[in-house]
Amino acid sequence: MSKLVLTVDDSAAIREMLAYVLKSAGHRVIEAEDGMDGLQKALANQFDLIITDQSMPKMDGITLVKALRALPQYAAVPILLLTTESSDGMKDEGRTAGATGWLVKPFDPNKLIDVVAKVTR
């Protein structure tokens, strides 16, 4: 079933690849280029899933997760962190902030589609 997904990443290449993969699986995608832009777009729309990078200008991914979790409309919406970082410390920070999962770049497109299906069921 088609979901509305917000993708947040300061890399245009990653945003374009995410959009390509998610659209190929039938989802609708809105892109944001940093955490602040992502938060504004999240307030203007009700997304079924948010996929965000960690290291970004203006607002990083974990801060975005915390800000979204403080909003009643995003308390239960799955949020995935997609990042180059794979340290246990950062993952713990993401988990504590309220992220649903942690994906390390580069992402496998088929695995991403499976994960999206699993968390949006």
Added chain:
Amino acid sequence: MSSPAAGEDQRSASAAANPGAELAGLLGQASTALDLQCRAAHFELRQTQRLLSDATRRLLDCFHAAARELAEPGSETPAARAGANLLAASQHLQFSDLVAQLLNSTEERVDGLLHVSERLQELLRALSAPGPNAGERLAFEKRAFLDALAELEGCGSTRVHQSDMTAGETELF
């Protein structure tokens, strides 16, 4: 046991008594920092080369596979197979993000090295410049040099550990 302030006084007194030893100490600090950062920059450039090479190979493989599928006569679902190759290419195209982060980190590191080099030159000029304010200028240049070294230690904060385009792990909490 002597207090930290007393220790600092002793070091200052010793430096005043032996400016050559103090200069050698500062240059030693600079040399260690420069060596560390140059090695890190060298490693990042090698990592960047490996990522570029691996991604280019994988993208070319996807491109040729898609081209073969489209050219194959009598193929039942060439578009679907080409689509699968493009999907695979979407993994390898992510190299640009990894490489951009590495290049930013290396650029920051090289800027830090240049800044240290500039401060070191100013410090050496101050050491050899006589004049009524020579002491003040030397103290200023020493502080500026040590600040530049401290900045250098904090630069190059890349968290890119990948050296090839193998997909990263996925973990649901």
